[in-house]
Amino acid sequence: MKVNSVLFSPIKIGTIEIPNRFARAATHDFMAARDGSVTERQVSLFNNLAKGEVGLIITGHTYVNPAGIASPYQTGVDDDHCIEGLSQITNAVHQYPSRIFLQLSHAGRQTKPKICGCTPLAPSSVYEPTFEVMPKEMSQEEIRSVIDDFIQSGRRAKEASFDGVELHVAHGYLLSSFISPYTNRRKDEWGGTLANRLRIVVEIIQGIKELSGKEFPLIVKLNASDFLPEGLSIDESIEIAKILESEGTDGLEVSGGMSEAGKGSVWKGLRPEEEEGYFVDNASKIKAELSIPVFGLGGIRSFSVMEKIIEEGRADLISMSRPFIREPFLIRKFRTGEIKKSECLSCNKCFNLRGISCAELKKKKGTQP
Numbered sequence: 001m002k003v004n005s006v007l008f009s010p011i012k013i014g015t016i017e018i019p020n021r022f023a024r025a026a027t028h029d030f031m032a033a034r035d036g037s038v039t040e041r042q043v044s045l046f047n048n049l050a051k052g053e054v055g056l057i058i059t060g061h062t063y064v065n066p067a068g069i070a071s072p073y074q075t076g077v078d079d080d081h082c083i084e085g086l087s088q089i090t091n092a093v094h095q096y097p098s099r100i101f102l103q104l105s106h107a108g109r110q111t112k113p114k115i116c117g118c119t120p121l122a123p124s125s126v127y128e129p130t131f132e133v134m135p136k137e138m139s140q141e142e143i144r145s146v147i148d149d150f151i152q153s154g155r156r157a158k159e160a161s162f163d164g165v166e167l168h169v170a171h172g173y174l175l176s177s178f179i180s181p182y183t184n185r186r187k188d189e190w191g192g193t194l195a196n197r198l199r200i201v202v203e204i205i206q207g208i209k210e211l212s213g214k215e216f217p218l219i220v221k222l223n224a225s226d227f228l229p230e231g232l233s234i235d236e237s238i239e240i241a242k243i244l245e246s247e248g249t250d251g252l253e254v255s256g257g258m259s260e261a262g263k264g265s266v267w268k269g270l271r272p273e274e275e276e277g278y279f280v281d282n283a284s285k286i287k288a289e290l291s292i293p294v295f296g297l298g299g300i301r302s303f304s305v306m307e308k309i310i311e312e313g314r315a316d317l318i319s320m321s322r323p324f325i326r327e328p329f330l331i332r333k334f335r336t337g338e339i340k341k342s343e344c345l346s347c348n349k350c351f352n353l354r355g356i357s358c359a360e361l362k363k364k365k366g367t368q369p
Helices: 040-051 082-093 140-159 174-179 194-212 234-246 280-287 303-311 322-326 330-336 359-364
Strands: 011-013 016-018 022-024 056-058 099-105 164-169 218-223 251-255 294-296 317-320
Touching: 016 099, 040 056, 040 082, 082 099, 082 140, 099 140, 140 164, 140 194, 164 174, 164 194, 174 194, 194 218, 194 234, 218 234, 234 251, 234 280, 251 280, 280 294, 303 317, 317 322, 322 330
Parallel strands: 022 056, 022 317, 056 099, 099 164, 164 218, 218 251, 251 294, 294 317
Antiparallel strands: 011 016
C-alpha cells in the first residue's frame, strides 16, 4: 500500500527541490576521526538516511575553526583538506533523490579548553555554568576572523557538492550567543541593539552568498526562545527572522534552548500526540511573517501529527533527529503504510561517544548499548 499524503509532496528551498517534507535535523554523530576527518561509518550513516527516503538530510554541526569544536569526534570543515572526505558523504547521498545540507557551527562558550584547545570564545565574558567556563570576550579581529571562517566553510561545502548549508544560530553556540541579549553584553557595533547583535550572522550570510553564489541555498537554525529570563524571546525572534529573510536566507528551522537554561533542544521523554512538536507553535508564529519555508520540530513522532502540522500551514517541513537514529528507513515505512508512528522513546541514550545508536533497540536485540 502506498500512502497518499501532503508529506510526500515536494517543496523548494531556494533553487533546490526537496522530494518530500521530511528533514533529518542536524545530529552530532560522534563518528568523525579524532582530527575531524570523515569516516566510513559516517558515509554509511548518511547513505542509509538517503536510502531510507529522508527528503533533506542536515549533517551534524561541523566546526568552522578548531577553537569552535564542541564535542569529541566532531566533523571539521575548517580547511580545504576537509573537502575530499566531505565529498564522500555527498557522493553516497546523491545516489538517491535526497538532498543534503552541511551545518556550519562554532561552539563559542559551550565547550571546554581540553576540547577546543583554547579559552572558549564568546561575545562577552559571561560565565557558562554547565561547562564551568569563563569565556574570553572576542576582539574585533577575532570576530572578523570567525566571519571569514564561516564564509570559507560555506565555499568548502559547495565544493564538496553539498546542496546547501545551514548556519547554526541556536542552542547557545557562538552565533546564538551573539544574538541573545543574555550572552551578548557588548557596547560596540556587535552588541546592544537587535541589528548590532545580528550583525555577525548577516555578514556571514552576505559573505557566503557573495562567494558561493546567491543560488546556493542557505538556511538558518534559530532559537525562538532561549528559555532564560534575560534571553531571546519569540517577539524578537520574529524580527530576526524577517531580517534573515531579507538578507537572502532560504529557509528557517525553529528551535530553542541552551545548555544553562536547563531546557535544551532535545527534551527527554515521550509526549502525548497533542504535545508533540514543542517548538511548532513558535515556528507557526514566525512562518506567519515569512514567505520562505519554515521547519517544525520538537519530539514529533506520529505521522498524523506531522500531516496535520503541514496541512494546517503551521510549518512547511517536519524535522526529526532521534527517530532516525533508531530507524533510518522511517520515511520509507511511513510511505508504504508499514508504520504510523516512530518507535523512538526519546530516552536520549542514543547520544554516545562511541557513535550515535539506539540503546533501546540494542537492548531489544539482546546486546549491550
